[in-house]
């Protein structure tokens with residue numbers, strides 16, 4: 534029996550029903566582990582989402598027959614992997630298939646932030662547009678500028694390709710330098726100061742977790758050139774909100790485009806007051822094509838762990 538925690542795309546639900554007996558929960562908003570625990574009878578596989586927190590306490594309460602947790606995400610920080618391993622539960626995620634969609638959204642945010650697209654739309658809808666003038670609503674050009682990618686994994690490399698198409702120069706900061714065929718001419722930086730000092734746009738594409746927690750803090754923001762633009766489609770935990778909000782207020786950071794936040798779905802109220810913050814509700818991978826592909830990949834993982842053969 535496959536337990537699915539939240540509503541999933543129809544094509545994925547149809548395939549899940551062909552391959553398993555399905556128990557479909559329709560959790561909305563905040564995850565309630567009690568609801569999950571009440572529904573585990575006969576369940577050997579769970580399909581969850583990044584909004585469902587599987588901490589050690591919950592994993593410890595899973596019945597022995599649960600053999601796999603597949604998550605509708607590449608990110609795994611909502612699952613205590615050590616606790617799952619100790620309990621003999623395999624964890625599967627959905628890498629690769631969301632790279633293009635997430636990179637597209639990073640690009641969208643970069644352009645929106647630089648060209649003041651959110652602010653302009655709000656002004657027009659409020660009936661405040663008085664007409665063209667040479668000094669009206671000036672943003673910043675993206676083409677010809679330098680993009681710095683923090684976290685040059687699959688998503689970061691997709692974004693690099695898109696940015697090159699716009700005539701941007703790409704620099705990156707990563708745990709280690711990439712091979713030339715992956716780097717494709719992007720400039721590697723071995724330390725934060727040289728990286729942050731070299732770029733006009735910063736895109737955070739690193740995973741969450743302890744290693745990147747509040748990486749973009751006041752000290753590192755201070756290393757950015759005045760007027761830099763910050764985009765985050767990785768994890769909200771990589772940003773110290775107070776520091777970024779302060780820099781957006783002072784203008785040291787010209788604008789920010791954010792899709793991910795600390796404490797989602799709660800967004801720091803400081804951002805909400807800022808015209809120079811473009812705020813999207815964690816939709817990096819939210820395309821029909823990508824969400825289907827993610828669901829199919831998660832189902833592949835479940836089939837592998839449960840030893841189900843072939844297409845059903």
Ligand code: DGY
Pocket residue numbers: 583605606607608609631817818819
């Ligand atoms: C992921 O896959 O980790 C995204 O952030 C959610 O779509």
